[in-house]
Amino acid sequence: QVQLVESGGGLVQAGGSLKLFCAASGRIFSTDKMGWFRQAPGKDREFIAAIRWSGGSIYYADSVKGRFTISRDNAKNTVYLQMNSLKPEDTAVYYCAVDPGTGFRFWGQGTQVTVSS
Numbered sequence: 040q041v042q043l044v045e046s047g048g049g050l051v052q053a054g055g056s057l058k059l060f061c062a063a064s065g066r067i068f069s070t071d072k073m074g075w076f077r078q079a080p081g082k083d084r085e086f087i088a089a090i091r092w093s094g095g096s097i098y099y100a101d102s103v104k105g106r107f108t109i110s111r112d113n114a115k116n117t118v119y120l121q122m123n124s125l126k127p128e129d130t131a132v133y134y135c136a137v138d139p140g141t142g143f144r145f146w147g148q149g150t151q152v153t154v155s156s
Contacts, residue, residue, distance in 0.1 A: 044062045045059060045147040045149060047060045049153070056123045059120040060119055064116060067092060067137065068092070069091070071092050072092075073118040074089035074135065074143055075120045085100065087120070089109065092113060094111070132149040
């Protein structure tokens with residue numbers, strides 16, 4: 040079992056930056072993939088970015104490529120999402136999740152990001 044706790048969300052003006060944190064505990068392996076997703080009101084959950092604990096493989100959605108950066112600190116069991124040049128359409132609840140190789144299965148409770156215009 041894996042437990043995930045997101046933090047770092049908040050209110051920011053368009054063009055600003057925020058850094059999200061996802062603290063993980065439990066059974067995590069180097070081959071696991073950590074991901075960030077978001078869900079805006081009335082919309083489906085959307086994939087944002089993913090990274091393997093072992094590093095090397097990083098994936099981004101086209102909507103955030105060049106603006107968001109995913110990284111991890113294995114010693115702290117923490118995954119980060121640096122978000123720059125934020126837009127109002129980035130407003131959503133952001134979730135982190137773990138893919139142990141069978142799809143993203145474990146989810147945090149989410150953190151709200153609101154970008155004002």
